[in-house]
Amino acid sequence: MPETAMNAGQVSGFYMPELAKVYRTCRKETDIIIEAGMHSGRPLGHMPGQFVQVSVFGYGEVPISICSSPTRTPDRFELCVRPVGGVTKALYNKNSEDWIGIRGPFGRGFPVDLTKGKDILVVAGGIGIAPLRSLINYIMDKREEYGRLIIVYGAKTPDLILFTSDIEQWENQPDAEVYLTVDEADNSWNGRTGVVTLPIREIEIDPARTAAMVVGPPVMYRFVAMELLKKDMDPDNIFFSLERHFKCGIGKCGHCQLNDLYVCHDGPTFRYSDLLARTEAIEAWAPEKDQD
Amino acid sequence: MKKKRIAFFDFACCEGCQLSVLQLDEKLLDLLDHVEVAAWREVMTGESDQYDVAFCEGSITRETDIHRIQNIRQTADIVVSLGSCASIGCHNALKNRWPTKKALEIVYGEQAKHFDSIPARPITAVVDVDYQVLGCPVSLTEFEAVFKCILTGQAYDPPNEPVCVECKRNDYLCVFEKGQICLGPVTRCGCNAICTAFGEPCHGCRGLLDQPNLEAAATVLTADHLHKIMDAVAHQYQLTREEVLDKFSLYNNWPELTFEEDDTHDT
Amino acid sequence: MQSFVLSSEQLNVLFETLMAKMPMMGPKQRSDQPGFYHFDWLKSPGELVLHYTTTTIPPKKAFFPPVETMFSFKLGDPPELTHIIEDTPFVLAGVHPCDLAAIKALDDAYSVPPADKRWLANRRRAIIIGSDCLPDEYCFCTSMNTADARLPCDLFLTPIDRGWLCEVHTDAGKNVLKNIQKDTAQKKDIEDASQWRLQKAEKISTKLNINFEAFAKILEAGGLTPIWKEIADRCYSCGSCNTTCPTCFCFNKYDEFDTTLTSGIRKRVWDSCQLPEFAMVAGEHNFRGERWERVKHRWHRKFLYLFRQFKRPYCTGCGRCSRACTADINMADVINQLAAASEKERSHA
Numbered sequence: 015m016p017e018t019a020m021n022a023g024q025v026s027g028f029y030m031p032e033l034a035k036v037y038r039t040c041r042k043e044t045d046i047i048i049e050a051g052m053h054s055g056r057p058l059g060h061m062p063g064q065f066v067q068v069s070v071f072g073y074g075e076v077p078i079s080i081c082s083s084p085t086r087t088p089d090r091f092e093l094c095v096r097p098v099g100g101v102t103k104a105l106y107n108k109n110s111e112d113w114i115g116i117r118g119p120f121g122r123g124f125p126v127d128l129t130k131g132k133d134i135l136v137v138a139g140g141i142g143i144a145p146l147r148s149l150i151n152y153i154m155d156k157r158e159e160y161g162r163l164i165i166v167y168g169a170k171t172p173d174l175i176l177f178t179s180d181i182e183q184w185e186n187q188p189d190a191e192v193y194l195t196v197d198e199a200d201n202s203w204n205g206r207t208g209v210v211t212l213p214i215r216e217i218e219i220d221p222a223r224t225a226a227m228v229v230g231p232p233v234m235y236r237f238v239a240m241e242l243l244k245k246d247m248d249p250d251n252i253f254f255s256l257e258r259h260f261k262c263g264i265g266k267c268g269h270c271q272l273n274d275l276y277v278c279h280d281g282p283t284f285r286y287s288d289l290l291a292r293t294e295a296i297e298a299w300a301p302e303k304d305q306d
Numbered sequence: 307m308k309k310k311r312i313a314f315f316d317f318a319c320c321e322g323c324q325l326s327v328l329q330l331d332e333k334l335l336d337l338l339d340h341v342e343v344a345a346w347r348e349v350m351t352g353e354s355d356q357y358d359v360a361f362c363e364g365s366i367t368r369e370t371d372i373h374r375i376q377n378i379r380q381t382a383d384i385v386v387s388l389g390s391c392a393s394i395g396c397h398n399a400l401k402n403r404w405p406t407k408k409a410l411e412i413v414y415g416e417q418a419k420h421f422d423s424i425p426a427r428p429i430t431a432v433v434d435v436d437y438q439v440l441g442c443p444v445s446l447t448e449f450e451a452v453f454k455c456i457l458t459g460q461a462y463d464p465p466n467e468p469v470c471v472e473c474k475r476n477d478y479l480c481v482f483e484k485g486q487i488c489l490g491p492v493t494r495c496g497c498n499a500i501c502t503a504f505g506e507p508c509h510g511c512r513g514l515l516d517q518p519n520l521e522a523a524a525t526v527l528t529a530d531h532l533h534k535i536m537d538a539v540a541h542q543y544q545l546t547r548e549e550v551l552d553k554f555s556l557y558n559n560w561p562e563l564t565f566e567e568d569d570t571h572d573t
Numbered sequence: 574m575q576s577f578v579l580s581s582e583q584l585n586v587l588f589e590t591l592m593a594k595m596p597m598m599g600p601k602q603r604s605d606q607p608g609f610y611h612f613d614w615l616k617s618p619g620e621l622v623l624h625y626t627t628t629t630i631p632p633k634k635a636f637f638p639p640v641e642t643m644f645s646f647k648l649g650d651p652p653e654l655t656h657i658i659e660d661t662p663f664v665l666a667g668v669h670p671c672d673l674a675a676i677k678a679l680d681d682a683y684s685v686p687p688a689d690k691r692w693l694a695n696r697r698r699a700i701i702i703g704s705d706c707l708p709d710e711y712c713f714c715t716s717m718n719t720a721d722a723r724l725p726c727d728l729f730l731t732p733i734d735r736g737w738l739c740e741v742h743t744d745a746g747k748n749v750l751k752n753i754q755k756d757t758a759q760k761k762d763i764e765d766a767s768q769w770r771l772q773k774a775e776k777i778s779t780k781l782n783i784n785f786e787a788f789a790k791i792l793e794a795g796g797l798t799p800i801w802k803e804i805a806d807r808c809y810s811c812g813s814c815n816t817t818c819p820t821c822f823c824f825n826k827y828d829e830f831d832t833t834l835t836s837g838i839r840k841r842v843w844d845s846c847q848l849p850e851f852a853m854v855a856g857e858h859n860f861r862g863e864r865w866e867r868v869k870h871r872w873h874r875k876f877l878y879l880f881r882q883f884k885r886p887y888c889t890g891c892g893r894c895s896r897a898c899t900a901d902i903n904m905a906d907v908i909n910q911l912a913a914a915s916e917k918e919r920s921h922a
Contacts, residue, residue: 027690028658029643029826029841033651053651071646072830072837073460098855100460113652232858259854261826261844264687268823268846271870272860274878294852294860336832454830467848468809474816474897475639475843477613477630479606482899491809491899505605517849519864522807526900 029262031069031115036108037090044174045141046106047081048093050114057088058116062149063123063227063255063283067263068093069115070104077260077278078105080119081144081177083151094144094176120263121282124149124253129225132251133162135217137238139210139230140174143167145255146229147177150184157189164217166193168210168230172203193217210234214241221246227283229255235296239286249287256282256295310457313345313357314388315378317364317371318398318426323389324348324363326443333450340457357381359456362435363388365398367426379433384456386437387429388449393438394513395560398426402559427560437462442511442557445497465496466516469508473499481507487527487545487553492518510557524550576758577750580736587753588618591664591700598635599666600625612667623667623730626709627893631819632672633679635665636695639816639843643691643826647836657838658691662698669706671714671889674722675819676701681883682822700745703729705769708777711892713905715774716781719889733765779905783912785876785886791915792877798865800914804907805865807900812845814871814894814902820887821845846870872907 033053040047052058058066058080065079076099082092097106108114126149134153138146146167153160165184169175175194185192193213195206206213210230224247228238235254242252258270258277265279273292275281289295314324325348328334345353360382366372379385390396401409402425410418429435437452439445448464455462469490473480476499481488488507490499494515501508514520527550545553579587591597592615601620603609610625612632630639647653668676680696683689703726714720723729727746731738738758741747783791791797815821825844830837844851847867852860861867879887888904895903 027688027693028656029691029839030654030656033654035651069828069839071648071652071839072458072828072834074828075826075839104460111650113648113650115652115654231856232854257854258852258860261824262689264689265685266683266689266822267825268844268874269825269851271846271852271874271878273873274881294866333832339832340834450832451829454832454834457834458830466850468811470809470811470813471816471845471848474630474813477611477634477639479603479609479611479629480813480897480899483609484606488899491811491813515849517810517864519807519809522809522900525807 027264029117031067031075031117034114034116036110036112036114038110039108041106045094045096045176046108048095048105048108048114049082049087049090050093050116051090052116053113055089058084058091058119060084060091060119061123062126062152063145064119064121065145065260065263065278065282066091066093066116066118066120067260068101068105069117070101070108071113071115073104074101075115075117075261076101076105077120077263079145079148079255079282081147083148083155085152085155094141094147096141118263120260121278122280124227124255124283125225126152130159131161131223133164133219133224134160135164135214135219135224135226135242136166137210137214137226137228137230138165138167139234139238140169141176142229142231142234142255143169143176144229146227147180149227150190151180154184154187154190161223162191162219163187163189164191164193164219166195166210166213166217168195168197168213170197172196172200172205191217209237211237211241214238214245219245219247221248221251224251226252227255228253232257232296249290250285252286253283254286254289254296256284258282309340309342310358311342311344311354311356312359312361313343313353313382314347315345315360315362315374316347317362317375317392317429318367319364319389319391319396321348321363322443323391323439323441324361326446327388327449330446330450337450337453355381359384359386361386361388362429363392365391365395365426365428366432367398367424368422369424370422372432375429375432384436385429385433386439386452386456387435388439389444390440390442390511390513390557392429393435393440394430394557395426395428396442396511396557399428399559400555402426403555431560438464440464440494440512441497445500445512447498448496464494464512467495468515469493469495469497469499469502469512471495472497473502476503478502479505481505489523489553492520492523510554512557514558520554523554527553575741575747576763577739577741578733578735578737578756578758578762579730579739579753583754584730584737584739585618587750588621588666590753591749592618595662595664597621597664597666598632599664600628621666623704624707624732625667626707627669627711627891627896629817629893629897631675631817631891631893632665632668633675633819635663635699636676636692637679637822637824637843640840641691641842642838642840645836645838649835658694660694660698662700664700664702666702666704668701668703668726669891670703670722671706671712671717671719671891672819673701673703673724673726674717674719674889675891677722677724678820678883678885678887678889679822680725682820682879682887700749701726701728702746705729705731705766706773708773709892709896711779711895711903712777712890713779713781713892714890715777716779716905717886717888717890719891720774720777721770722889731766731769733762733769735762735765738762738766779892781905781912782909785880788886788908788912789877789880791911792873794915796918797869797911797914800911801865801869804902805863805868808847808864808868808902809900810847810849810864810867811899812847813897813899814904815845815847816843817893817897819889819891819893820875823851846874868902872911876908 270277489510
């Protein structure tokens with residue numbers, strides 16, 4: 015079979031990864047944060063909410079959202095990975111100086127330009143904090159361009175809380191409001207307990223000047239949406255970033271099809287108003303699904 | 307890194323799976339480069355009871371088998387059920403359609419009392435296994451894939467796709483076109499459709515899918531809803547429900563078709 | 574458009590000349606089962622069968638093989654990646670009009686930016702020679718506007734009294750004919766070809782009772798769940814409708830180590846939206862976990878989503894899926910059933 019060498023610029027449509035080097039890892043029991051940089055030295059050039067296709071050669075390729083802000087380390091990027099499948103388990107075992115493959119960045123991230131001047135309400139559930147951490151740090155670095163920054167983050171248990179040092183920094187910012195909650199508390203925990211919608215109820219917002227950015231497990235979106243609508247928010251100003259098992263990242267493989275949309279290409283960030291009429295958006299057991 | 311020590315064990319079966327593995331030829335030697343063989347009756351004499359990975363073929367059909375497999379489970383870090391007897395029960399479970407005592411009498415007549423027997427079950431029904439290789443005999447591509455997964459620390463889930471997927475990807479002729487009954491649509495793939503490759507229908511040796519549409523099979527294969535193609539070929543495809551059940555029960559008796567009786571055997 | 578007439582011998586010379594220069598894929602008889610055909614690489618022009626009805630797998634496999642290696646890797650510091658793609662030109666011969674329409678449909682779908690460059694690269698290698706067909710009982714191309722599709726072929730052959738009418742559709746096609754002995758087509762030859770097409774169209778008995786736009790509206794309006802569930806009751810979710818479809822283009826990919834465990838390959842394979850795990854995400858959450866949701870998705874994708882995006886349904890009426898479905902779920906019957914149900918609904922309202 016004839017083989018041809020290929021340079022980095024040609025790769026995406028051929029599904030060829032570019033090499034990236036792991037510079038630093040921070041491994042905890044339940045997750046790992048990998049800091050990597052492209053072998054070619056090119057900046058990844060991502061925006062908050064975008065994702066990359068990460069390869070561990072011999073194990074496969076998975077989509078992972080980028081959790082670092084492009085404002086901070088342009089030639090490096092960070093990925094937060096929970097070891098659940100074959101590839102993510104292999105990623106969990108990576109150390110500095112190891113190699114991974116990267117394709118991307120792909121997708122439409124959070125509407126950071128469109129929401130300039132607005133109050134930003136960030137709602138994160140579980141590992142959904144990863145892309146939102148990129149957004150929060152992006153806003154922190156361009157603080158004067160946005161209004162209030164309200165961060166609501168719910169984790170299942172205290173030890174599953176990610177980015178604890180970031181959270182500490184956010185809490186120390188006078189112009190950020192942080193609401194941290196866990197579903198199940200333990201003895202170490204003296205913060206809030208309960209699902210992520212409870213703190214949302216407490217928060218007073220000006221619905222006309224607020225944009226909500228929401229990422230979490232599929233079951234979370236419906237309940238968060240209900241709370242936000244109760245606060246008179248317009249579905250146009252609620253943004254959901256959705257997860258699917260993207261294989262290609264460029265709207266071809268069909269795996270992420272959400273009715274007529276490709277999540278990888280048309281999303282992963284969508285306006286809630288665009289998802290209302292689409293039955294395959296949020297969760298499998300939505301009551302309207304039975305009426306197609 | 308220390309090489310993993312592997313061992314092969316057999317329970318009630320024809321040992322065809324072990325023999326099949328030998329057909330990997332040079333590839334097998336390449337794979338064995340990464341391990342040490344502690345026990346493998348089909349290829350070597352002598353065995354060691356120090357092993358990390360146990361490939362176990364065959365079904366559990368006696369009380370003593372249960373203790374033996376439990377011991378293996380305790381010794382090995384990784385247990386692999388090798389082949390369909392070990393993974394899903396296979397032909398061994400055919401006898402479960404009769405009470406054990408009756409089955410023994412049918413086979414051994416007056417000598418039946420000398421035999422220790424319990425309803426046949428796969429190894430997977432007695433101990434937890436870490437990997438399964440399906441097939442009667444095992445699919446060599448799957449054995450190789452599982453072997454590599456063990457060595458590289460990856461999990462292996464038998465694919466939850468029907469044989470039709472691999473049959474079509476290989477561009478084989480659908481045997482229904484020739485008027486044969488094939489269990490491909492409800493059988494787990496991973497065999498690379500080896501039977502339809504030779505123009506033979508799938509008999510379901512790798513077991514059923516996670517959600518096989520058996521109701522559809524019953525409707526489609528009996529007279530109710532005959533496909534135009536089959537209709538055109540011959541009447542032999544209009545099976546009775548019993549005949550359809552017979553097709554399915556060749557490999558898939560455990561546990562649905564197992565005769566209900568007390569698990570303890572007569573002594 | 575220019576047309577020539579080639580005798581059977583001259584056509585054979587054409588294929589011989591081409592095969593002397595490059596490999597050729599075309600329909601040939603299955604060695605294990607006479608009377609059935611498949612697209613495959615031909616050993617000699619004699620193997621090519623232009624009078625065939627249909628094949629199990631469509632000719633899209635020439636550009637997008639069911640299983641293909643995308644690249645190989647060798648672990649190291651740094652790892653080595655080697656892109657694997659064929660670059661030799663080849664001929665794809667004996668492509669029926671419906672399959673030509675399907676290749677065009679995939680050209681469109683795969684070239685929407687960001688394009689699938691594997692498809693495009695393979696397409697650029699090929700000279701496509703179309704040929705007119707013999708319909709089977711599952712075809713309904715006359716309802717899909719594909720019975721006389723020509724794009725994107727270079728040459729197109731129709732049987733006539735004097736041999737073959739050869740339409741030249743591209744400059745590449747013209748080049749291929751350059752040194753081949755041929756006649757200019759006469760009025761009678763063109764009429765012969767029209768007569769063949771007329772007879773072909775008459776043989777096609779399966780017909781849709783609704784136009785595409787009206788059908789898309791029916792799907793869009795929804796409320797068809799009972800029918801989807803009824804169809805799903807006899808659907809195996811075996812994926813054969815997708816794996817035999819000339820316009821399906823979904824795929825999956827996976828890595829494979831070789832026996833050294835330090836090098837290997839990444840493959841891509843045809844996938845099917847009917848398989849239970851197609852829309853599964855982490856945590857076993859499945860966006861189309863129910864069989865009927867997947868059945869519905871197939872019709873929605875082909876006749877609503879892609880229809881709206883590309884202004885053509887992603888079905889060419891080739892009938893392969895209906896033929897492959899052992900549960901006898903027939904593409905045309907289902908469309909007519911949905912149309913009738915919706916009509917009934919409206920008259921009741």
